[in-house]
Amino acid sequence: MPAFGRFPTSQYLVVQNRHFLIDAGEGVQMQLQRFKIPIHKIDCIFISHLHGDHYLGLMGLLSSMHLQRRVNDLHLYGQPGLDEIILVQFKHSKSVLNYQIHFHAFDPTEPVLIYEDKALTVETIPLRHKLPCAGFLIREKAKPVNLNKNKLIAGMLIQHIAQLKMGADVFDAKGDLLYRNSDFTLLAPPSYSYAFCSDTALNADMVEQIRAVTLLYHEATFMEDEKDKAHETKHSTAKEAAAIAKLCGAEKLIVGHFSARYRELEPLLNEAREIFPNTFLAEEGNTFEIP
């Protein structure tokens, strides 16, 4: 339940100029507006599962995209059933959108590659919840090396520079090494990753999949003193979220999806930080940047 001005789950992720929305809780279009995020930039929407607090803002967002005269295709990734939920509503409102929605259904029970382009991939992460539920692992691919412009030699052929830029050594016609790549390039920038684990009980099975993730979002619905309640409702405590972050070797942890029983969130944060100090709260409008 929403409480104390906190809205249900929704995150906006920008990676290398791609604009993703992950989950779309009720009111997401108002919150995007409030935080000055233009909805026309969003090209892919990922929905973890079919509990209302993760998708009830979707219809309003899709309708507003239409009213804003969107024409670009939209890609929607979700579980089977989400399409029926959308279609039955457009049927009754007699809506004919002026843009195309491509619905990509996935099976949440095992990791699936659901998105890939030249710069990144998105895989599902099977979670343990009352409903079938999947998180998302967004990973940058290895990035191209940067040329070290100080080292380039006057008169080098364009095609040789292009080969260096692609990370290759350059050989002459006889097959002899002409330019060693490492002599002319800087190290490629690191590739970052983000794991979004929306609703889940403690799930050590996913640790291998998200090992060494740069940034981990993990739900922390309860505190450890409500552990029984967490287990019963298939949610995690702040301590459990931190334990997962530690186990998988994440660099940073964000916790969220707090129960309406908590007015103050500092105690949850402190509980997590005891296990994993580099933890932060997912609060309305917070932005986390990976350098």
Next chain:
Amino acid sequence: MPAFGRFPTSQYLVVQNRHFLIDAGEGVQMQLQRFKIPIHKIDCIFISHLHGDHYLGLMGLLSSMHLQRRVNDLHLYGQPGLDEIILVQFKHSKSVLNYQIHFHAFDPTEPVLIYEDKALTVETIPLRHKLPCAGFLIREKAKPVNLNKNKLIAGMLIQHIAQLKMGADVFDAKGDLLYRNSDFTLLAPPSYSYAFCSDTALNADMVEQIRAVTLLYHEATFMEDEKDKAHETKHSTAKEAAAIAKLCGAEKLIVGHFSARYRELEPLLNEAREIFPNTFLAEEGNTFEIP
């Protein structure tokens, strides 16, 4: 579209201890919370039509009522199709509510009495919109007279006092007038009425039905200089809303449902007030009391 912090349509009406919700735009549960209105008090929800900005907050509200362990029956009044929209979502979230929802479907094309109890009635008001759409006319029934306690005579029989209280004259066994009602009672308090006209083009047909209404809510999506746009989209201008208020002899007018093109609402208010001075804006959290 929501804009400038304005949420879609939803109104909370309290009449003689009945708690009604009229339309349920996205985010209504958050707004009810923000304005400290406990959702468990709501017993009847009326939905005018199936455009998202009038019902997308319903699912979240119904789910939160469940999470709050509601047990009281809830009565939902709407057009056929609203039930399918709800059921398909509860099917996919595998929800079994711990309270009963009674769905009362109505035909929006003519005035229908959809609710009646001893104190009030609710009728639909056929509106002119792109989708079939109905407003709601909530009317208090005639109220019982109040006894004028200063005028009661010592030794009057209980049953005679009861008859006076019901508004009747009292006769003796021979049929002769014993007590004239008006000698012992004060005038009954007036009965008030409220008409909610959500989405409609100018519709003079409804004037008879809402004649002399105490309080009229009428949409005013546009200003008069966008009249063509209003006609095309089957909405009203502020001037048209005011004209309806004047024609039907309303005591007070509230205008709302403003287009996202208007950041400032004073110009709409002023346009309406030129025709109908007793006009007010439906803004987030505003309360209107009928004395």
